[in-house]
Amino acid sequence: MTYGLIVLTALGLCFAGMAALSLAIDRHHRQVYGDDAPARKRLLLRTGAVLLLALAIVPCVVLWGAGAGFVAWIGMLTIGALLAAVLLPYWPRRVAPLAAAAGALSIAGLASLALT
Numbered sequence: 001m002t003y004g005l006i007v008l009t010a011l012g013l014c015f016a017g018m019a020a021l022s023l024a025i026d027r028h029h030r031q032v033y034g035d036d037a038p039a040r041k042r043l044l045l046r047t048g049a050v051l052l053l054a055l056a057i058v059p060c061v062v063l064w065g066a067g068a069g070f071v072a073w074i075g076m077l078t079i080g081a082l083l084a085a086v087l088l089p090y091w092p093r094r095v096a097p098l099a100a101a102a103g104a105l106s107i108a109g110l111a112s113l114a115l116t
Helices: 003-023 026-033 039-055 057-064 066-090 092-115
Strands: none
Touching: 003 026, 003 039, 003 057, 003 066, 003 092, 026 066, 026 092, 039 057, 039 092, 057 066, 057 092, 066 092
């Protein structure tokens, strides 16, 4: 797997995780879906977000090693949060499909990284 694809995998996981975390907040959920999130859905979104954000450290550590990988992961978290924060006010209905696609493609990239 090339350098750029590994970075995109980490960015996709961070964006999907931050978008899920944002949609767990009632205000953003109402902005996207028109109503508040039920408690079960909110818990599912938060759990999924934590898993995606935890998985995002793997490509960073594989690419840069433990020390620099952790620092790069923090930077990827920042970029993922910025993407979600910019998309939510301007295209709120597109955030969920984009995050789902980014998450699915990034998990596939992570699986291919594990196979190599």
